[in-house]
Amino acid sequence: MKIPKPTVRRLGLYYRCLLRFKDEGVNFVSSQDIAHRLNIKPSQVRKDLSYFGEFGKRGLGYNVKKLVSEIAHIIGVNKEWNVAIIGAGNLGSALANYPGLAKHKFRVVAIFDNDNEKVGKKIGGITVSHINELKKIAEDLNIEIAVVAVPENSAQIVAEQIESVGIKGIVNFSPVKLRSKLPVEDVDITLSFETLAYIP
Amino acid sequence: MKIPKPTVRRLGLYYRCLLRFKDEGVNFVSSQDIAHRLNIKPSQVRKDLSYFGEFGKRGLGYNVKKLVSEIAHIIGVNKEWNVAIIGAGNLGSALANYPGLAKHKFRVVAIFDNDNEKVGKKIGGITVSHINELKKIAEDLNIEIAVVAVPENSAQIVAEQIESVGIKGIVNFSPVKLRSKLPVEDVDITLSFETLAYIP
DNA sequence: ATAAAATTGTGAAGAAATTAACTATTTAAT
């Protein structure tokens, strides 16, 4: 069955929401409990989960631990993902140091830049490599996700370099639409400000 | 008329896309030209713009300069917005130094933190203030947008502090759903990784 | 043991968003 894109995105929300319930020592939650925290409708939660199976018990709700592990499996965070950050500027550095990624099984294992000034420096414990070494290092370290954190004008070039080194997907922080064979998730910072600035 | 949320978001995309056309010296573009760069359908572009007026000329297309200024006006980036960053960690620092914001009329004018170690230090030319001074400084500097770049567990508290100081909207980088009277735009970094990790 | 309450899973209805198709206008070509 075709899964709606918004459903996949919400799965990530459910996952983190459930981790919090788990931290709080809650054992069972209802679709209503989840929905309330995320400001959505309970029916949405149930429908989303129903695409993947029957995880709850009528009259009782969902076993938190079980659902966490089910969703982890569905969205693919039951394994670790090796991540490379391309661009050792402010944003790239911040991401390399961002604890939220490692916590959710995304491990930054390499950082690249084309600026020789930066190559060899350490960021968050990782030595910056030259972008020319992308292919070799990506294969050696089994990198699966690349983060594009370079300026607008080099983003497309980088996207093309990424295509041929065995990487499986791109998280794009640059404010341009990348043309790539790989799946791309855009994190468009400026766009969020602009959307906020719009007043109906 | 009610404007679809996705339309508002795409307006920001059109805006930046048109700025690029302008930079390239292009004077007129068709809905097809725009759509091609953004990987969407031309009819989508026309429909979106039609919510706000008739900006094009049949047979010819849109005057780039004119459309840029129309859209800037619609989404509210024809004026400057004063921005405060809450949280002087890695992400907050990166945002304070991020040139893309200033370029699009979002000017970071204050940075706050609750850590006395950080207060007084300079980040991107701006001295970090204590969060207790938020109200005073926000009013003095006429801050309209707050960026939440604090850890998960303090995000909601910060959101509540923001509510009562005249700020009009929040860009939230923390991975929790904020409960706020103000409009909130979420930039959910972890979620983008998780969405990417999902393989149908 | 029975009834009431809680809650899931789902088919159907409803709402929202996208896309196609068409009309009107403008420009360019012959």
Added chain:
DNA sequence: ATTAAATAGTTAATTTCTTCACAATTTTAT
């Protein structure tokens, strides 16, 4: 001057997504 090509704006059709409403199940209370 006429026709063909390009293209915006708009109405209608289609698709996608969300919500409702209810049967099915389980638990809790009496």
